[in-house]
Amino acid sequence: MDFLAGLLIAVKSLVFVGGYVSTDKSTPTFTSVEIITKTSQIAFSCELEHAFSSELAKLSVSGTTIPINLFAELRCKENDSLLIRVIVKHSILFDLSSRSFTLQKSYTTREDTTTVIDTALRHASTFIQIPLINRNQISAQRSYYISIYAILGKATMEAMNNNIIDLMFFWRYKRPFVRTQAFPGASLAQKP
């Protein structure tokens, strides 16, 4: 009993001290994943919410390149086998002289530019119509699901003698993850 009472006091004091510190590290999460069927391809779209905490947003306006890597896997539900893994990368870079953001996407050569930080951050965390697999690779007799996760890349810190730091710190080293419901291959497979 004595020990429990002591432990309770200790935990209470920790909660008290813990409440004294506030850190801005919102947890990034995926909103709904949309599966898009094109003529010969299957693509997907998804969006990361709370990807940029205020600290990460501040870091982005320092001119530090912030890379977001997205990993998408299409798996067969029956045996959990991997059909394809797609890795795409969004990089956001703030040009200090022009005061504009440039967004680079690994799956296109086009670069988007904006001077509005909110727009830039939203675009960086939105992945639209990412090509996944050819429809003829899908079996109509099977079911499939897509799992997606994202990680932040590393960045060079000139202010720290060019040391490279892992930006995942800003996500508390937790990868946002989403997995779709299983869907029948028949709905996606190319009609013969």
Place this chain on the structure above:
Amino acid sequence: MNHINHHISKHSQDMSLPTKTFLLLVIVVLVSIIPVTLYSITASKSLASLGTDTAIDNALDSSITLAVSADAKNIATLALKKYRQGTVLRETIVSQVVLFSIAYAAILILVVILAGYLFISRITRPLKELTAAARLIAHDKLTYRIAPVKGNEIGTLVDAFNTMADNLATARQEKIMAERRATWQRVARIIAHEIKNPLTPIKLSTERMYEKFISESKDFPAVIKSTTTTILSEIANLQKLVDSFHTYAKFPDPVLKQHNIIPMITEVIDLFKGELPSPSLTVIEPVPDFNFDASQLRGALTNLIKNSLEAIAESKRENGFVSISVSSDKTSIHISVADNGMGITLENQARLFQPYFSTKKNGNGIGLALTERIISLHEGSISCASTPTIGTTFSLSFPIKA
């Protein structure tokens, strides 16, 4: 305020030594760690804000626009980049330091409290064992000993305790032996006396019979008849004495079963329905079941009621009563048998439960001795409170065991 102080003081007095020591340890740990942690957090937060100024940011930003050459522009851009990175990194590093401080303080508090608890338990365990052992000794478990502890003051205390328990057990054993010896001496004396009593008439009758036979007396047949009657009567008395001795010596162990005692008491009272006065029963509920040998307790209770009725008859009281009451508490069942008979003198009370002691003309002194023995075999107790010419109360207690 005084009332609160008194309340706290009373509580602290009630607390055991380990609890007091443990609470003191908790207070010391909290008082020493929490202020340091709070200070380190506040200092870190202040440090994070040092050198952060929007004016610097604006100035560096303007210097990019105002740069006259590409090199100057690059230098200004790098400066602003470093400044902004520094601001974010400083906040990040400080928040890490603060989190580390909290985690470190938390772990330290838990480790110190855990270690303190184990340490205090280790120190106070022998004291707890000593207390428990002292309680056992107080409850007659004289064979209990504490495992020896090597070295230190506790070890010496344990040795002293065990020696004391040894001495106590030896003294108790000697006392029991002395009491047993005294009892047997007394019993032997009583038996010798009881045997001697019938021997005299037997001897006299035999001598008379012999004289009449030698002198060829005419009334020899009549003398034979009367002396034979006397001799047989005295032999019957001797037989009775031997039987009672046998009964006491060979009394069996009780066969314990879980019952309620009230139906058994009611049965015994029914046996005395025709007697005057008729015994009355008062029951204070609840009276839980407990383990007893119904046959033996029936005998003991019958004997007590019979004694009460005889005491009332001897007092020649008209408004006599025999009152039996039953009650219980958390640990025991209590039965009392009270009467307003002749009462027992203080001197006789002291010998009441001794075998072959009786104040009655035809008593063999076995009844109360057997009653006491039955109660003892049930791990119970019996006591007597009596005032001569006023009355007597026998109080019986039996433990309730799960």
